[in-house]
Amino acid sequence: MQRNPQLNEKGELQHLLSIEGLPRAIVLQILDTAESFVGVTEREVKKVPILRGKSVFNLFFEPSTRTRTTFEIAAKRLSADVINLNINASSQTKGESLLDTVANLSAMQADIFVVRHESSGAPFLIARHVKPHEHVINAGDGRHAHPTQGLLDLYTIRHYKKDFAALTVAIVGDILHSRVARSLIHGLTTLGVPEVRVIGPQTLLPTGVEALGVRVFHDMREGLKDCDVVVMLRLQNERMRGALLPSAQEYFKHYGLNADKLGLARRDAIVMHPGPMNRGVEIDSTVADGPHSVILPQVTFGIAVRMAVMSIVAGN
């Protein structure tokens, strides 16, 4: 087996490509570092000079405003120079140009590449071809991974729940297409969460998902019983009607989170969502805006977590 491509020879974080295979100590290091940055983001002067003089290239081969913006804010709060590149994926079908793009930017003295790509594994390919002092951070690749989202989810859970070893976490919805779900599952199992559940219809669960260390539920009421954390996933518009699901209405009936179903979880359960939400499809507004919801704090923590990841890789 090849060496874990995310780690350098000393076992430190060189790139952040996936939570899978990350040692527990590195995951905790990221969460602890993020905690120290939460203070920064609440100060009046929200800047630290950690990445002063460094260049962060946001390389987005798939459109995204939200994630790109949070990376941009995180980099700027670390005093880095940020360059945003939105590259139309359809004009990028030849891979030579993918690597050419990276080589060209590398020639402009990049330090960190933040990469989003519609094809699973693309950041691994880029990481194999960058110079030794350059770092790649995966901002979402196909269905594979979205490690900073997974980490900010872990951060949020730790903030509200403290002890991972006593938790039951349910992830609900389109697991099949979700890089968020995969990253979170790896993170939760790495930190020793004893019960991770996935809830969804067979059509939205990937083959052999149990091998990731999760329990599968098709009945949402059963799956939510006594949960401490409920993570709702976004259902893409194009998947609401067709061979995967008959309609958004029927999906909401079975797998939408409303106050009634949430009542089956623990009284102090938190509700999370990676955003953007489809209100009335996967989540009811009363829940999304209700007392259990920590959806907006997730966004705030996301900036601190991304600051932590960038400062750690740049320091290694």
Added chain:
Amino acid sequence: MRLHIKNARIVDPASGKEGSGELFVADGRIAAEGGKADRVIDAKGLVLAPGFIDLSARLREPGHEYKATLESELDAAVAGGVTSLACPPDTDPALDEPGLVDMLRRRAKALSRARVFPVGALTVKLEGERLTEMGQLSDAGCVAFSQANAPLADAQVLWRALQYAATFGYAVWLRAEDADLAKGGVAHDGEVATRLGLPGIPAFAETIALGTILELVRATRARVHVCRLSTAGAVDLVRRAKQEGLPVTCDVGLHHVHLCDMDLGYFQSQCRLEPPLRSQRDRDALARALAEGVIDCACSDHTPVDEDGKHLPFALAEPGATGLELLLPLTLKWGLAQRLGLAATLARITSEPARILGIDAGRLVVGAPADLVLFDPRASVRITPAALKSQGKNTPFLGAELDGGVRLTLVEGNVVYEA
């Protein structure tokens, strides 16, 4: 040219005979007696066997010359000890016209290296709609008809194609893959694809398609060769079909008896193959079935892909790997793991594919064409881009050390490769 090869370990897979001795070549054929030889070859420590026969080697001509040319790939063939090969019709244009087949054969003949046996397109442009002129293509030299990896979604067209082929006794070579079930997939639908977030091709995409093919063989009695099995389920179906006496044969690509989806590692695009690498259980079932004879023979599924085609995220990378020069080492490695003798091992790339092609090759008898190979079974070969003669430098085995070095290749008694 008269040759006298002495001190060789002579292995004849067709008869299963093995022994040390000498062999004479005269007028392009294996001869009983030497007379005065033009060249005496001392083959001490080397194995003398029939030249290898590969049922699937893409030469990329016409149409994909930037990936490979007839010259480069036929060089690779003889360097790998391959003296006869069948090339699938997925060229550009596809091999659906006698003129194209004729030109390909002439070009190959002019290069006088390995013998090339074109497999004609089963349908026009491989579009799966209209039958090709199989009679004329057969006259032009096509040994069989196939869709290569192109889908034939319409079962009625497949049925008619098999009826037509059966009428005239043409062989039809088919991949078993349901196009709808495989749509969008790039890896075996299982735990690895789930973990890597790669769209999957379920194993039943193969068994369902194979079930259809076998039913149609039962109805039409067409001679069908199933190409590149990849699942344990397909092995079971073929085993039962053979027990029943259906006129079916099949092969497996050597990658699939050695590798599985775990080898995808961190998105290794070298492992992007068609069919996809499947589970360990499938791999082991294929390796065993090849030893038991349920799978008749092994092939390289040689598919040269250029660098740009592989320097891509896994799903976007072009499927395929170079294979002609790995045919011998990978076959030896398989035979060793299955504890087979050398004759039984080599049968899978000599006498068995010869039987399927229906050609006079793959055996060491007086009067047979002198298509021969001398190789050192213990020579360690390091697989590197520079060492490969093929223009396709991509293989999952890059960097590997494998046993089996070809020293000399003869086609029709002429030395076409010498290390």
